Amino acid sequence: MKKSLILLLIVFLSSSTIKADNWLSSFEDAKKMALATNKLVLVDFWASWCGPCKRMDSESWNQEDVRSLMSNYIPVKIDLDNNKSLAAKYGVRGIPYIFIMDGNGKVIHQQMGYKRKSEVVDLLNKYALNTSFLTRDLINYHTKENFANTYRLANKYQDYAMFLEPHLRTEFLEVSDTYFKEAEQGLKKSKLKSKQAFKQKIELHDIQKNLLLDRSKKALKQLEKIADEGVVETNKKFYNLLKYIAQKDNDNSEEATALGKELSANDLKKAEIFFK
The missing domain is CATH 3.40.30.10 (Glutaredoxin)
Known part of the structure; x- marks a missing residue:
């Protein structure tokens, strides 16, 4: 409509x-x-x-x-x-x-x-790309620039970047970053009770970006910092997925195997995208 x-x-x-x-x-x-x-x-x-x-x-x-x-x-x-x-x-x-x-x-x-x-x-x-994957969220953001719409669009851009060739991926991840930065500002002004959870989730998206850019060692350090601060319950699934990818990419097979047992089939399928 x-x-x-x-x-x-x-x-x-x-x-x-x-x-x-x-x-x-x-x-x-x-x-x-x-x-x-x-x-x-x-x-x-x-x-x-x-x-x-x-x-x-x-x-x-x-x-x-x-x-x-x-x-x-x-x-x-x-x-x-x-x-x-x-x-x-x-x-x-x-x-x-x-x-x-x-x-x-x-x-x-x-x-x-x-x-x-x-x-x-x-x-x-x-750049002859079809952006239909992003359309709904692009329009929602255009209609109303609030935290929820901005966060969803930033997340969607990151997902879109996963399937792009490396020479395009970096630029689209930068666009995702732009929206995430706006989302952080929107979060500060919002009345959400779960601000800390979303703040941490945006940090996890930054780690996912580094994994997409083959910066797995940096991603592991970021994950360790979040673990020290405490992973919010609603973010544990996302955290475990990213840690599994980072450990596997760094050839830490024992840790990766243990984490892999806790992931769903869909998460394991998503993880494979990072190793192609």
């Missing part, structure tokens, strides 16, 4: 903001359309006086094979002169400046300067 409503809103809002070359000119409309279509946003900061920008238009963006790849994104051109506050928000220091973002405007990738056609093709091929 929410998705349908957003799509209808997009049709209404963007009807007058789509340029003749299929680039949107409204950043807000582009984000909403990305949420409704399970795509990422392709952002190009430019200006009418920018020589390299004009070169990219003729030599890269307007080429047929590039335009075909752009169909995997919601593309939006942002005029630097008319959007200085937005440019400042994203740290645009020069143009052309290209971003790949999610539908909430969180940066996944950024590049500054002129890009040859081959570089643009490589970029668009790399």
Whole structure:
């Protein structure tokens, strides 16, 4: 329902903001359309006086094979002169400046300067991802930025990153981190009675991130610190899973075997993802 409503809103809002070359000119409309279509946003900061920008238009963006790849994104051109506050928000220091973002405007990738056609093709091929796995939580966050919605989206991003190739995983884990940091701030303002449990759970997610990035020794040290402080009852299952993965990855077979006996079949299946 929410998705349908957003799509209808997009049709209404963007009807007058789509340029003749299929680039949107409204950043807000582009984000909403990305949420409704399970795509990422392709952002190009430019200006009418920018020589390299004009070169990219003729030599890269307007080429047929590039335009075909752009169909995997919601593309939006942002005029630097008319959007200085937005440019400042994203740290645009020069143009052309290209971003790949999610539908909430969180940066996944950024590049500054002129890009040859081959570089643009490589970029668009790399991030041509379907975000349907994230859609519900992306929309919930867009609708209401509270602790629960932010935490769930951060968690979902981390799960999504598990199935990405290593060259993409790091960037999506960084986006997950961005949402987790927001969730921590939201937790402080919330009226939840279980704040300590969620605070620890966010720490466990940081350990999971390190395991996904093959930093198992660091993960073990983090797990030891949590054990010393005391594992909250509701977090024990997650803690044991992460400790099993870390011990196995460090070839501590005896400890891993003992922990493995306490895990469910689903948890053992999830653990295998870390060893592929």
